[in-house]
Amino acid sequence: EPEVTQTPSHQVTQMGQEVILRCVPISNHLYFYWYRQILGQKVEFLVSFYNNEISEKSEIFDDQFSVERPDGSNFTLKIRSTKLEDSAMYFCASSTGKRSEKLFFGSGTQLSVL
Amino acid sequence: AQKVTQAQTEISVVEKEDVTLDCVYETRDTTYYLFWYKQPPSGELVFLIRRNSFDEQNEISGRYSWNFQKSTSSFNFTITASQVVDSAVYFCALSDRNQGGKLIFGQGTELSVKP
Numbered sequence: 414e415p416e417v418t419q420t421p422s423h424q425v426t427q428m429g430q431e432v433i434l435r436c437v438p439i440s441n442h443l444y445f446y447w448y449r450q451i452l453g454q455k456v457e458f459l460v461s462f463y464n465n466e467i468s469e470k471s472e473i474f475d476d477q478f479s480v481e482r483p484d485g486s487n488f489t490l491k492i493r494s495t496k497l498e499d500s501a502m503y504f505c506a507s508s509t510g511k512r513s514e515k516l517f518f519g520s521g522t523q524l525s526v527l
Numbered sequence: 528a529q530k531v532t533q534a535q536t537e538i539s540v541v542e543k544e545d546v547t548l549d550c551v552y553e554t555r556d557t558t559y560y561l562f563w564y565k566q567p568p569s570g571e572l573v574f575l576i577r578r579n580s581f582d583e584q585n586e587i588s589g590r591y592s593w594n595f596q597k598s599t600s601s602f603n604f605t606i607t608a609s610q611v612v613d614s615a616v617y618f619c620a621l622s623d624r625n626q627g628g629k630l631i632f633g634q635g636t637e638l639s640v641k642p
Binding site for chain 2: 444446448454455456457458461469471502504506508514515516517518519520521523
């Protein structure tokens, strides 16, 4: 079965540094998402992306965050100046349609901000 | 506002026992979707089921079954004859018709199945 691929699986960075988390969604999918999960807590929606623009974003997704689809296959999440509280597992997901279709999630990138 | 509550934080059972994971949701929308995802120790989120609000028929898939009751706003998940490989965190999630892939997740229930 096709899968969503995320790299790296673990990322350690210093507070204030920029990080880019990378995702390769399933090839025929059109909708892309980022979610995060702080250790021991629930999974939270960050942003959805369609047709090269943000469809919706949560309160968490402030000016420090940005997303991009730089080419036909990659989907990235950038955090400009990381904070300690950005430490979390970040999940990328994709789907074929908008109407609450099944989301395929990647295995996640564990981000640790020191 | 939408909300999903999974009151059971942790459940521990012995292999072959049946176990039910509870999920209660809140939404003002008449059209919405409910999901269950499994998060094994390896960390990925594995899709289990999607159910729309107009389909209250219960569903069975192997040892898994789901009981959707709109009257009580619940979407409970039962594992019959549990196995050690069922050990994971299980998340219930909600989305409405207009929010596409924005899922509202519950806190999750950590299921531990002991041999």
